[in-house]
Amino acid sequence: MYKNNKRSWAEPFKIKMVEPLFMTTIKDRLRYIEEAGYNTFLLRSKDVYIDLLTDSGTSAMSDRQWAGMMLGDEAYAGSENFYHFEAAVQKFYGYKHVIPTHQGRGAEHLLSRILIKKGDFIPGNMYFTTTRLHQELAGGTFVDVIIDEAHDPESEFKFKGNIDLQKLKDLIESKGADKIPYICVATTVNMAGGQPISLQNLKEVRQMADVYGIDIVHDMTRVAENAYMIQQHETGYEKKSVAEIVREICSLTDHATMSAKKDALVNIGGFLATNKDDVYTEASNWVVVYEGLHTYGGLAGRDMEAMAIGIAESVQDDHIRARIGQVHYLGQRLIDFNVPVVMPLGTHGIFLDAKRILPHVSQENYPAQTLAAELYLDSGVRSMERGIVSAGRNEVTGKHNYPKLELVRLTIPRRVYTQAHMDVVAESVQAVYENRAAVKGLEMVYEPKYLRFFQARFRKL
Numbered sequence: 001m002y003k004n005n006k007r008s009w010a011e012p013f014k015i016k017m018v019e020p021l022f023m024t025t026i027k028d029r030l031r032y033i034e035e036a037g038y039n040t041f042l043l044r045s046k047d048v049y050i051d052l053l054t055d056s057g058t059s060a061m062s063d064r065q066w067a068g069m070m071l072g073d074e075a076y077a078g079s080e081n082f083y084h085f086e087a088a089v090q091k092f093y094g095y096k097h098v099i100p101t102h103q104g105r106g107a108e109h110l111l112s113r114i115l116i117k118k119g120d121f122i123p124g125n126m127y128f129t130t131t132r133l134h135q136e137l138a139g140g141t142f143v144d145v146i147i148d149e150a151h152d153p154e155s156e157f158k159f160k161g162n163i164d165l166q167k168l169k170d171l172i173e174s175k176g177a178d179k180i181p182y183i184c185v186a187t188t189v190n191m192a193g194g195q196p197i198s199l200q201n202l203k204e205v206r207q208m209a210d211v212y213g214i215d216i217v218h219d220m221t222r223v224a225e226n227a228y229m230i231q232q233h234e235t236g237y238e239k240k241s242v243a244e245i246v247r248e249i250c251s252l253t254d255h256a257t258m259s260a261k262k263d264a265l266v267n268i269g270g271f272l273a274t275n276k277d278d279v280y281t282e283a284s285n286w287v288v289v290y291e292g293l294h295t296y297g298g299l300a301g302r303d304m305e306a307m308a309i310g311i312a313e314s315v316q317d318d319h320i321r322a323r324i325g326q327v328h329y330l331g332q333r334l335i336d337f338n339v340p341v342v343m344p345l346g347t348h349g350i351f352l353d354a355k356r357i358l359p360h361v362s363q364e365n366y367p368a369q370t371l372a373a374e375l376y377l378d379s380g381v382r383s384m385e386r387g388i389v390s391a392g393r394n395e396v397t398g399k400h401n402y403p404k405l406e407l408v409r410l411t412i413p414r415r416v417y418t419q420a421h422m423d424v425v426a427e428s429v430q431a432v433y434e435n436r437a438a439v440k441g442l443e444m445v446y447e448p449k450y451l452r453f454f455q456a457r458f459r460k461l
């Protein structure tokens with residue numbers, strides 16, 4: 001019913017309102033990127049033509065969501081919109097308790113603070129920047145237990161988000177289960193290129209967690225996209241709807257953190273969910289300190305209404321099929337141009353393999369950062385670095401972390417750009433790829449202490 005639908009993935013919506021875009025000249029862009037310290041995060045959005053920096057908070061809301069915004073109940077406590085939002089989380093994700101937060105990291109902060117003790121270890125299927133930082137700030141150490149294939153951009157394995165059960169077991173056995181507050185499972189794995197985890201793997205992780213009495217925290221930022229990949233590629237799920245698969249994934253975990261700015265189609269918002277009453281009680285206390293009362297968590301009533309509606313829209317098969325269809329359309333065009341991209345194609349963006357595109361730029365000269373700047377110069381397309389800059393420094397030695405992957409992410413906002421925009425992007429990447437031999441690297445001239453990729457500045461070599 002759902003798998004291998006041969007019809008085109010055309011969008012299940014039509015356009016009712018438009019926002020103009022403006023082109024810049026190469027002369028303008030030379031100035032803008034230099035002023036931005038060769039960091040695409042420091043560009044002004046008005047100077048960007050097609051913005052593929054992130055899929056976070058950049059999606060287009062539906063007319064239903066905008067209508068919901070008008071129904072905002074802006075009471076300080078007990079807003080009606082909170083109860084709609086709570087019901088949506090319970091219906092579509094199945095978690096018992098939910099606390100809204102201003103975005104995903106607000107939830108990560110609270111949960112890390114509650115569950116992690118100093119000296120703990122937190123295994124996860126690859127790190128995410130804010131997730132790991134909150135684990136570290138709470139006194140924990142992140143340990144990567146993702147399968148090796150995830151670190152190999154050429155491996156075509158379909159479920160590169162899977163956890164390596166041996167690595168997980170070895171960690172638990174060597175540190176002791178009491179030092180592992182939880183296993184962090186992300187759907188999909190952002191830093192691996194938007195790669196999904198299989199339900200079979202998650203079930204095995206659940207079994208192991210039960211043997212040792214360890215909880216599972218679900219980073220469910222892109223759970224609907226992960227569910228779609230399971231529907232398409234995992235045996236036994238071809239006849240299940242995305243909504244059913246999403247419920248099954250959530251049912252295998254104990255707690256969740258969500259950035260609703262991704263899957264759930266809102267411009268701001270997130271939440272923490274849990275099935276455990278004691279964690280809920282503690283979180284509803286801490287949220288007052290850092291975000292706001294537990295019935296608004298830093299959000300307006302209207303934001304919670306938009307989130308409730310967005311959650312329902314995000315698990316519809318037609319929506320998710322067109323969303324990932326567009327991402328894969330761009331990816332296929334780049335493959336046709338022979339541009340090295342992370343395989344298999346992920347769900348929220350296409351990841352250019354900067355190590356293979358710029359083999360003459362050493363990792364100390366930031367090949368992915370360089371490539372992102374070159375792409376902006378060529379066409380005004382904004383992308384972002386996911387490589388050594390994002391990986392930061394080792395807490396103890398102060399040295400760079402050297403990730404195997406040195407990627408440029410072309411992240412596609414949901415329901416925002418057309419197929420013609422994807423063509424423009426593909427042609428620009430091709431042009432940069434053809435001129436790659438002339439490209440030199442960068443040196444860092446300003447380095448912030450935390451999450452340096454957001455604000456670091458560079459100079460051309």
Ligand SMILES: *Cc1c(COP(=O)(O)O)cnc(C)c1O
Nearest residue numbers: 103104105128130190219221259
């Ligand atoms: C974006 C993201 C987060 C953090 O969410 P914010 O809303 O940006 O704070 C956490 N985990 C993953 C996998 C993400 O992509």
